[in-house]
Amino acid sequence: MARLELKRVIKSYGNYEAVRGVDLDIADNEFVVFVGPSGCGKSTTLRMIAGLEHISGGEIAIDGRVVNRLQPGERDIAMVFQNYALYPHMSVAENMSFCLEQQRMPRAEIEARVRRAAETLHIGALLDRRPGQLSGGQRQRVAMGRAIVRNPKVFLFDEPLSNLDAKLRVQMRTEIKRLHQLIPTTTVYVTHDQIEAMTMADRVVVMNAGLIEQAGPPQELYHHPASRFVAGFIGSPSMNFLDARLEISGDDLVLVLADGLVLRVPEAKWARYRPHADEPVVFGIRPEAMSGTGGRAGAVALEVTVDLVEPLGAATMIYFDLAGATLCASIEPEHAPAAGSSMTLHLDMNRMHLFDAASGRAL
Amino acid sequence: MTLANASKPILRRDEAGGETVRYALFVLVAGLVALFFLMPIVWSIANSFKPAAEALADPVSLVSSAFSLENYRRLEGVGAGWTSYAANSVVVALGTVALTVLVAVPAGYGFSKFRFPGQTLLFVLVMATMMIPFQSILTPLFLILKWLRLQNSLFGLVLIYVTFQLPFSIFMMRNAFDAVPRALIEAARIDGASQWTILRRIMLPIALPGVATVAMFAFLNSWNEFLAALIFLSDQNKFTLPIMLVNVSSGIYGIIDWGALQAGITVTMVPCIVLFLSLQRYYVRGLTAGAVK
Numbered sequence: 261m262a263r264l265e266l267k268r269v270i271k272s273y274g275n276y277e278a279v280r281g282v283d284l285d286i287a288d289n290e291f292v293v294f295v296g297p298s299g300c301g302k303s304t305t306l307r308m309i310a311g312l313e314h315i316s317g318g319e320i321a322i323d324g325r326v327v328n329r330l331q332p333g334e335r336d337i338a339m340v341f342q343n344y345a346l347y348p349h350m351s352v353a354e355n356m357s358f359c360l361e362q363q364r365m366p367r368a369e370i371e372a373r374v375r376r377a378a379e380t381l382h383i384g385a386l387l388d389r390r391p392g393q394l395s396g397g398q399r400q401r402v403a404m405g406r407a408i409v410r411n412p413k414v415f416l417f418d419e420p421l422s423n424l425d426a427k428l429r430v431q432m433r434t435e436i437k438r439l440h441q442l443i444p445t446t447t448v449y450v451t452h453d454q455i456e457a458m459t460m461a462d463r464v465v466v467m468n469a470g471l472i473e474q475a476g477p478p479q480e481l482y483h484h485p486a487s488r489f490v491a492g493f494i495g496s497p498s499m500n501f502l503d504a505r506l507e508i509s510g511d512d513l514v515l516v517l518a519d520g521l522v523l524r525v526p527e528a529k530w531a532r533y534r535p536h537a538d539e540p541v542v543f544g545i546r547p548e549a550m551s552g553t554g555g556r557a558g559a560v561a562l563e564v565t566v567d568l569v570e571p572l573g574a575a576t577m578i579y580f581d582l583a584g585a586t587l588c589a590s591i592e593p594e595h596a597p598a599a600g601s602s603m604t605l606h607l608d609m610n611r612m613h614l615f616d617a618a619s620g621r622a623l
Numbered sequence: 624m625t626l627a628n629a630s631k632p633i634l635r636r637d638e639a640g641g642e643t644v645r646y647a648l649f650v651l652v653a654g655l656v657a658l659f660f661l662m663p664i665v666w667s668i669a670n671s672f673k674p675a676a677e678a679l680a681d682p683v684s685l686v687s688s689a690f691s692l693e694n695y696r697r698l699e700g701v702g703a704g705w706t707s708y709a710a711n712s713v714v715v716a717l718g719t720v721a722l723t724v725l726v727a728v729p730a731g732y733g734f735s736k737f738r739f740p741g742q743t744l745l746f747v748l749v750m751a752t753m754m755i756p757f758q759s760i761l762t763p764l765f766l767i768l769k770w771l772r773l774q775n776s777l778f779g780l781v782l783i784y785v786t787f788q789l790p791f792s793i794f795m796m797r798n799a800f801d802a803v804p805r806a807l808i809e810a811a812r813i814d815g816a817s818q819w820t821i822l823r824r825i826m827l828p829i830a831l832p833g834v835a836t837v838a839m840f841a842f843l844n845s846w847n848e849f850l851a852a853l854i855f856l857s858d859q860n861k862f863t864l865p866i867m868l869v870n871v872s873s874g875i876y877g878i879i880d881w882g883a884l885q886a887g888i889t890v891t892m893v894p895c896i897v898l899f900l901s902l903q904r905y906y907v908r909g910l911t912a913g914a915v916k
């Protein structure tokens with residue numbers, strides 16, 4: 261039950277700045293997911309919130325109270341670590357009650373709380389076991405149990421699912437989400453997996469090289485990426501990018517690709533893109549914005565030779581070369597051709613994106 | 624078809640037979656090796672319970688005509704009596720264990736979990752003292768003890784043993800604490816535990832095999848040590864068991880009392896064996912801690 265504010269937070273290791281000024285305001289009970297490539301500073305930011313790393317610059321406040329100088333134990337936060345960090349010599353119950361003991365809570369209340377948390381997480385039968393006797397999924401639950409017994413102001417998760425197999429990961433993902441609905445608490449969750457970020461977050465924060473690239477609801481990041489980096493990071497398979505020039509041709513605004521191919525920009529986008537005419541840009545289009553069937557307004561038909569076909573069941577991925585790059589399209593399985601054959605592909609230009617070639621900012 | 628089927632069980636029986644032979648061979652060889660190492664111990668114990676005359680006359684046989692505690696009674700007559708020497712040894716060994724653990728645990732913790740200037744140099748210096756031969760510093764040690772008025776004192780002897788035990792012990796404890804994952808300490812910090820609570824409730828229990836190893840080595844080394852005890856203790860009442868053994872074997876009336884000597888050896892040996900066996904599980908884990916993962 262708390263607001264969490266980060267004001268120009270910086271972390272430097274010697275001359276190297278791992279976090280270069282992060283500004284973020286997290287609302288009460290909000291579920292925020294930090295996502296980004298490895299080494300972009302997600303964990304460092306989380307650990308500064310937790311108090312495990314000294315804050316080199318800026319301010320972190322929980323519920324309006326600046327916590328920069330507080331010990332981790334004084335911040336009223338709970339953290340779930342990647343490798344769970346369960347105390348191996350203590351039983352599950354002891355693991356969960358350890359922090360309550362530190363608060364000198366009466367024995368009876370500790371037991372009641374542990375029992376309640378164990379029920380919530382369906383680990384009531386495991387209370388007497390040692391962590392070494394548990395499966396990965398069970399350890400994960402115990403780690404979460406240890407976090408919820410103390411009823412903290414903020415939950416912190418650092419890649420909690422990356423040690424689980426794919427199936428369990430999906431299951432625990434929904435479970436964490438369910439837990440958050442059951443016990444609404446301000447949550448910061450770190451992951452490098454954009455699917456985890458998209459499915460769990462109220463708000464996704466995309467980080468890159470120690471800075472926030474964009475923060476917003478998952479759909480907003482998907483539909484309106486602020487930069488080429490975000491566009492490429494969010495969505496799977498990734499958005500296709502092609503170098504292009506924006507040109508005015510008669511009454512039309514067109515994209516000229518590297519091989520001279522011309523794509524017409526739909527009228528709805530003219531007002532937005534016209535000022536950038538004659539600039540080198542990067543044209544972005546998601547695999548999902550291409551289709552085997554045409555007929556939609558703003559669609560552009562392309563004749564392509566398919567190099568590779570990947571049937572996924574619900575959709576089929578096809579790969580083809582265009583203007584010196586390999587592109588991926590997600591099409592209806594019934595339109596999928598055999599590898600090596602050619603087909604007509606319809607690009608939904610209403611779903612096109614343009615980025616500044618130099619800065620990568622969305623236009 | 625039938626032939627092929629019939630041949631299968633025969634083949635399996637052959638394989639099983641091979642297994643059995645190999646296992647029997649293993650048991651035989653292992654048994655022989657064990658016997659080889661156990662024999663001196665068994666022999667000492669057997670002789671210690673023979674009547675004194677028989678131990679002297681026929682030391683080789685394992686079985687005796689009569690069970691007798693005579694040798695132990697004779698040992699009582701050596702100097703201040705074996706029980707008081709055993710008591711001295713116990714005091715020295717336990718003192719060494721206590722003091723070694725008390726210093727090595729915090730030192731190892733410091734070297735493992737904190738960073739301070741000159742840390743590596745200090746650690747290397749401590750380790751380097753392991754290479755100093757004991758004999759070469761006997762004289763300075765003697766002078767220092769004299770200056771401290773601790774010559775001919777069990778406590779002085781304990782201090783010397785602890786000094787020689789520390790480098791290895793600090794090394795062991797540092798490794799033991801290194802093996803405790805950093806995330807556990809961080810989790811404990813988030814749980815609101817103080818430094819002291821973290822050491823006591825998280826680190827020490829996990830590093831316990833290391834502590835057991837350190838304690839065992841301190842016990843065995845101080846229990847068996849001879850030279851320092853001989854040099855630094857001059858009062859007969861303060862001797863430890865190894866010195867008593869020499870006094871027995873050098874003879875009270877000019878001849879070696881074999882029975883009493885075997886009794887003395889038994890008394891000296893049994894605590895070591897019991898300790899080793901009871902701590903064996905920890906000890907093996909302690910030595911390999913940090914080696915894996």
Ligand SMILES: Nc1ncnc2c1ncn2[C@@H]1O[C@H](COP(=O)(O)OP(=O)(O)O)[C@@H](O)[C@H]1O
Pocket residue numbers: 273278296297298299300301302303304305
């Ligand atoms: N203790 C440290 N000393 C020096 N550099 C560090 C330290 N911890 C992390 N870094 C660097 O800071 C950057 C961000 O790390 P981190 O926050 O762990 O990334 P991630 O986003 O993968 O969690 C990385 O380049 C890493 O190498």
Ligand SMILES: [Mg+2]
Pocket residue numbers: 302303304419
């Ligand atoms: Mg990380």
